[in-house]
Amino acid sequence: MEKKNAEIVIVGAGIGGVRAAQELAGKKGVHVTLIDRNNYQLFPPLLYQVSTATLATGEIAYPVRDFFRHVDNVDFRLGDVTGFDTENKVVQTNHGDVAYDELVIATGSTTNFFGNANVAKHAFPMKTMQEALDIRNQLISCLELADQEQDPARRKELLTFVCVGGGPTGVEEAGAISELIYKSMRSGYHHLDFSEVDIKLLEGTPRLLAMMPEKLSAETADLLRKKKVDVRLETMVTDYDGHTLTLKGGETIQTATVIWAAGVKASPVTAALGADYDRGGRIIVNKDLTVKGLPHVYAIGDSASFTEQPGARPLATVAPVAMKEGITCAQNILARLAGRDAEIFHYKDMGAMATIGRSSAVLSVGKIQAKGFLAWSAWLWVHLIRLAGTYANVSVALKWVLNYFNNARLGRIIVEH
Amino acid sequence: MEKKNAEIVIVGAGIGGVRAAQELAGKKGVHVTLIDRNNYQLFPPLLYQVSTATLATGEIAYPVRDFFRHVDNVDFRLGDVTGFDTENKVVQTNHGDVAYDELVIATGSTTNFFGNANVAKHAFPMKTMQEALDIRNQLISCLELADQEQDPARRKELLTFVCVGGGPTGVEEAGAISELIYKSMRSGYHHLDFSEVDIKLLEGTPRLLAMMPEKLSAETADLLRKKKVDVRLETMVTDYDGHTLTLKGGETIQTATVIWAAGVKASPVTAALGADYDRGGRIIVNKDLTVKGLPHVYAIGDSASFTEQPGARPLATVAPVAMKEGITCAQNILARLAGRDAEIFHYKDMGAMATIGRSSAVLSVGKIQAKGFLAWSAWLWVHLIRLAGTYANVSVALKWVLNYFNNARLGRIIVEH
Numbered sequence: 001m002e003k004k005n006a007e008i009v010i011v012g013a014g015i016g017g018v019r020a021a022q023e024l025a026g027k028k029g030v031h032v033t034l035i036d037r038n039n040y041q042l043f044p045p046l047l048y049q050v051s052t053a054t055l056a057t058g059e060i061a062y063p064v065r066d067f068f069r070h071v072d073n074v075d076f077r078l079g080d081v082t083g084f085d086t087e088n089k090v091v092q093t094n095h096g097d098v099a100y101d102e103l104v105i106a107t108g109s110t111t112n113f114f115g116n117a118n119v120a121k122h123a124f125p126m127k128t129m130q131e132a133l134d135i136r137n138q139l140i141s142c143l144e145l146a147d148q149e150q151d152p153a154r155r156k157e158l159l160t161f162v163c164v165g166g167g168p169t170g171v172e173e174a175g176a177i178s179e180l181i182y183k184s185m186r187s188g189y190h191h192l193d194f195s196e197v198d199i200k201l202l203e204g205t206p207r208l209l210a211m212m213p214e215k216l217s218a219e220t221a222d223l224l225r226k227k228k229v230d231v232r233l234e235t236m237v238t239d240y241d242g243h244t245l246t247l248k249g250g251e252t253i254q255t256a257t258v259i260w261a262a263g264v265k266a267s268p269v270t271a272a273l274g275a276d277y278d279r280g281g282r283i284i285v286n287k288d289l290t291v292k293g294l295p296h297v298y299a300i301g302d303s304a305s306f307t308e309q310p311g312a313r314p315l316a317t318v319a320p321v322a323m324k325e326g327i328t329c330a331q332n333i334l335a336r337l338a339g340r341d342a343e344i345f346h347y348k349d350m351g352a353m354a355t356i357g358r359s360s361a362v363l364s365v366g367k368i369q370a371k372g373f374l375a376w377s378a379w380l381w382v383h384l385i386r387l388a389g390t391y392a393n394v395s396v397a398l399k400w401v402l403n404y405f406n407n408a409r410l411g412r413i414i415v416e417h
Numbered sequence: 418m419e420k421k422n423a424e425i426v427i428v429g430a431g432i433g434g435v436r437a438a439q440e441l442a443g444k445k446g447v448h449v450t451l452i453d454r455n456n457y458q459l460f461p462p463l464l465y466q467v468s469t470a471t472l473a474t475g476e477i478a479y480p481v482r483d484f485f486r487h488v489d490n491v492d493f494r495l496g497d498v499t500g501f502d503t504e505n506k507v508v509q510t511n512h513g514d515v516a517y518d519e520l521v522i523a524t525g526s527t528t529n530f531f532g533n534a535n536v537a538k539h540a541f542p543m544k545t546m547q548e549a550l551d552i553r554n555q556l557i558s559c560l561e562l563a564d565q566e567q568d569p570a571r572r573k574e575l576l577t578f579v580c581v582g583g584g585p586t587g588v589e590e591a592g593a594i595s596e597l598i599y600k601s602m603r604s605g606y607h608h609l610d611f612s613e614v615d616i617k618l619l620e621g622t623p624r625l626l627a628m629m630p631e632k633l634s635a636e637t638a639d640l641l642r643k644k645k646v647d648v649r650l651e652t653m654v655t656d657y658d659g660h661t662l663t664l665k666g667g668e669t670i671q672t673a674t675v676i677w678a679a680g681v682k683a684s685p686v687t688a689a690l691g692a693d694y695d696r697g698g699r700i701i702v703n704k705d706l707t708v709k710g711l712p713h714v715y716a717i718g719d720s721a722s723f724t725e726q727p728g729a730r731p732l733a734t735v736a737p738v739a740m741k742e743g744i745t746c747a748q749n750i751l752a753r754l755a756g757r758d759a760e761i762f763h764y765k766d767m768g769a770m771a772t773i774g775r776s777s778a779v780l781s782v783g784k785i786q787a788k789g790f791l792a793w794s795a796w797l798w799v800h801l802i803r804l805a806g807t808y809a810n811v812s813v814a815l816k817w818v819l820n821y822f823n824n825a826r827l828g829r830i831i832v833e834h
Contacts, residue, residue: 039561040830056473058828065605066829075607078561095565129832144456144495148512188482190489391819391827398815402808410808411475412483413457415546 005031005073006337009091009100011081011269013041013064015319016301017106018388019326025071029337032074033098035091038129039064039078043387045319046396047126048169051135051259052176053184053411054403059396061129062388081107083272086294102296102333105283106326107270109302109317112263112280122242123260126169137414138257139177143185144414147192153254159197160255162245164237165262166203167210168354171220173259174201175357178227183358183407200230200253204262207233209362211316211352216362219371223356237262264317270303278305278314288342289329298333300325306345319386320350355379358404422448422490423754426508426517428498428686430458430481432736433718434523435805436743442488446754449491450515452508455546456481456495460804462736463813464543465586468552469593470601470828471820476813478546479805498524500689503711519713519750522700523743524687526719526734529680529697539659540677543586554831555674556594560602561831564609570671576614577672579662581654582679583620584627585771588637590676591618592774595644600824617647617670621679624650626779628733628769633779636788640773654679681734687720695722695731705759706746715750717742723762736803737767772796775821 008024010017013036021034040061049055068074079093084103091098111125124135139161146158161181163174178199186194201208201224207217208224208231221231236248237258245253266281275291276284282305283291289304291297301322305314315321324347332342351365355376363375370378380400384393403409425441427434430453438451457478466472485491496510501520508515528542541552556578563575578598580591595616603611618625618641624634625641625648638648653665654675662670683698692708693701699722700708706721708714718739722731732738741764749759768782772793780792787795797817801810820826 038831039557053475056475056828057832058470058473058826058830061830061832063605063829065602069604072607076605077565078558079565129830133832140456141495148494148496185482187486188480188493190492389827391823394819395812395815395827398812402811406808409475410806410812411473412480413475413478413546414455415474415478415550 003029005029006101007099008032008102008104008333009098010034010104010106011091012036012106012108012267012301012303013038013076014106014108014301014322015041015043016108016303016322016326017104018064018067019323020104020106020300020330021074022067023327023330024333025068025074027073027334030073030334033077034064034068034074035077035079035081035093035098036064037078037080039076041067041388042129044127045383046387047129047132048173048176050129050411051126051132051173052139052180053136053409054176055396055399056411057129057133059392059399060387062392067388081269083269086273086297089296100296103298104329104333105270105273105291105297105299105303106301106322107267107303109264109280110267111260112265113260114263116239119237119240119258119260122240123164123258125260126173127264133415135259136411137416139180140412140414142256143181143189143192146196147189156196156198157243157254158256160200160253161198161257161259162200162202162253162255163259163261164202165260166201166205166208166231166233167261168352169261170201170203170259171208171224171354171356173261174199174224174229175227175355178224178229179357179407180409182228184409184412197228198230199228200232202235202237202247203231203233204236205234209352209354212354212362212364213369216364216369216371220354220356220362223360223371227357264302266303270299273297275299280305282314287344288332289325289345290332290342298329300329306347308347315347321347353379353382420446422446423518424516425449425519425521425750426515427451427521427523428508429453429523429525429684429718429720430455430493431523431525431718431739432458432460433720433739433743434521435481435484436740437521437523437717437747438491439484440744440747441750442485442491444490444751447490447751450494451481451485451491452494452496452498452510452515453481454495454497456493458484458805459546461544462800463804464546464549465590465593467546467828468543468549468590469556469597470553470826471593472813472816473828474546474550476809476816477804479809484805498686500686503690503714506713517713520715521746521750522687522690522708522714522716522720523718523739524684524720526681526697527684528677529682530677531680533656536654536657536675536677539657540581540675542677543590544681550832552676553828554833556597557829557831559673560598560606560609563613564606573613573615574660574671575673577617577670578615578674578676579617579619579670579672580676580678581619582677583618583622583625583648583650584678585769586678587618587620587676588625588641588771588773590678591616591641591646592644592772595641595646596774596824597826599645601826601829614645615647616645617649619652619654619664620648620650621653622651626769626771629771629779629781630786633781633786633788637771637773637779640777640788644774681719683720687716690714692716697722699731704761705749706742706762707749707759715746717746723764725764732764738764770796770799
């Protein structure tokens with residue numbers, strides 16, 4: 001009699017979940033069900049380029065099923081996970097229950113408004129494809145409305161764009177908005193006074209890009225200021241009503257557009273697991289990536305809080321960590337099924353990079369620090385290589401080349417329901 | 418004292434409206450205001466490729482302002498036209514009134530459900546970008562839902578796709594759906610039985626592509642049947658409730674997806690003009706493209722009903738007619754302002770073409786009839802050349818080349834609000 005395959009359910013087809021499934025693809029003795037509410041894997045590091053009309057949606061999203069076209073033991077299910085029954089080893093979805101022998105939680109993260117309901121209601125988050133498209137529509141609509149607005153105060157509000165959060169997302173978004181407006185759109189508006197445009201980047205701590213050496217943080221701020229971005233450090237947001245942004249200390253900024261890139265937290269569904277969580281809602285995992293108290297449940301990527309040494313900070317919620325954890329978690333599942341010991345996860349930091357616009361980026365890898373064209377080229381290559389799909393690679397490379405020589409952006413259109 | 422510029426208002430930035438504005442661009446003595454509810458010019462002949470995930474939205478839509486970046490006398494206004502006051506020479510919009518000396522109506526057409534409210538409610542039209550995206554989401558969602566559906570009847574309903582209307586849109590859409598499902602998506606679904614997929618094309622008259630010679634109509638039906646499209650001629654739809662499509666004679670088809678390409682009518686706003694209309698709601702125009710009784714109002718493209726000879730059929734609602742009328746109308750405006758006589762519009766039919774899928778198309782130009790690879794190549798070139806924007810040309814050409822060698826489609830993702 002044939003031995004029944006172990007059923008591995010992976011919740012979340014992001015960078016970690018797909019990588020884990022790829023590691024299990026074609027392996028004997030296991031069958032994988034990959035569940036996601038979207039039919040595509042999103043590549044979040046380039047969402048800001050969709051939001052600023054450089055890239056199309058299909059270029060940073062890859063159909064999940066295409067990863068496993070020729071893989072018989074991996075199946076995809078489109079659905080919303082609503083809960084977990086770890087006693088009976090079942091994942092609950094809007095299309096019924098899915099039983100598992102081993103479960104991998106890879107549900108990623110969502111925007112963290114830190115409990116500020118007003119900001120959550122009026123600011124634009126940028127974690128999903130639709131959110132990136134909403135920002136694109138907003139940026140273009142603001143210029144269109146400003147062009148017809150007679151009231152100077154309202155026009156100023158429409159032309160003020162505030163990014164909150166000085167991490168890579170906020171830095172890249174602010175730089176890209178500057179290029180979109182000053183380089184691509186300016187010549188199309190014959191009567192609009194572009195000196196009324198005001199792009200701001202607000203950061204609560206004393207510097208941008210906390211993971212970078214201080215020197216690069218300072219240079220990033222300089223580069224953004226050269227692009228007419230008003231960089232304001234040690235500036236905390238306390239409230240926003242859709243028109244007035246209030247800062248700690250009482251200062252206010254009139255703006256129709258606040259893009260919130262100030263923090264992330266684990267996707268809410270992880271709370272249904274009943275595990276131990278860190279402050280960001282991430283599941284605290286053991287050295288082998290299993291969840292404390294649930295030996296058949298693993299958590300990876302932005303869902304997991306992994307601490308290398310006692311007292312150290314958990315690993316950052318970035319793509320390389322998710323990818324590496326996806327691999328180790330899959331290997332540990334296979335090892336345990338084969339009666340072998342699980343591996344202890346170890347992560348070697350690969351450094352960090354951020355782009356500030358055409359021809360300019362900052363990069364820090366080990367002892368190497370770079371900025372300018374070289375760092376920018378490195379950024380392009382790394383992101384192009386990580387992006388799933390040969391077609392997307394070719395298409396994105398083409399767009400970047402075209403954009404380099406000319407600032408026209410194909411996607412500068414408003415499509416709304 | 419300088420003579421005041423004549424104010425030309427063009428309503429609609431489609432193929433005809435933009436062409437008219439381009440003809441007036443840089444001309445002395447005129448200022449143009451181009452109004453549209455969208456900030457882009459749509460290229461409708463390729464909407465079906467957006468709906469079947471081949472092209473991205475930005476590739477068939479060009480920002481209106483970009484046409485007139487370096488043109489001082491043409492301004493764009495984003496807005497909805499709500500009415501016309503021809504007595505006071507004013508166009509009413511949701512952003513206030515716009516005064517004109519000469520008015521051009523170029524508001525295009527919308528889907529004609531011929532008064533069938535049930536069909537209008539449940540079928541998918543395909544005239545706007547959002548409608549094309551809705552169809553794309555629907556096609557992919559149906560396969561995802563079918564993959565999880567245990568009830569065979571409901572699964573069959575999800576896997577039955579009906580296109581209504583045997584004109585170029587219906588023919589091209591049915592062919593493209595066949596390729597999307599059988600060529601691109603099939604390998605991603607390991608458990609779905611693709612023999613359950615049923616793609617139908619229904620046409621009320623005895624043949625497809627009425628503007629083609631009969632031989633090519635018959636060959637088009639053959640080519641579609643080879644692509645597993647069930648072509649049914651002399652088949653009229655009487656009702657649809659979202660599940661059951663009812664045909665004249667009482668036969669029913671269970672289907673979750675009806676794409677309605679059976680007819681168009683003039684955009685409803687033209688009715689506000691108070692002119693003479695044909696059965697399709699199009700404004701009956703004089704030989705010089707002015708509206709009967711309104712010498713300072715012109716209508717062009719799908720808004721206009723132009724009859725070359727008494728008793729003849731009005732010119733077809735196709736891009737080349739709109740383009741040519743845009744040119745003549747602009748020239749007539751300039752001629753009149755200069756005290757010269759207006760020109761009588763004349764249209765020379767350039768023939769017709771339709772594509773049925775990769776490497777196959779039909780073409781009829783004068784005495785030339787062609788089908789197969791040659792016609793397909795001609796179709797590609799003609800559409801590539803007509804498409805606005807060098808970037809879009811390059812990007813679309815690239816996608817078509819990639820698609821030719823491999824059926825993967827970049828845009829096969831579901832993005833919904």
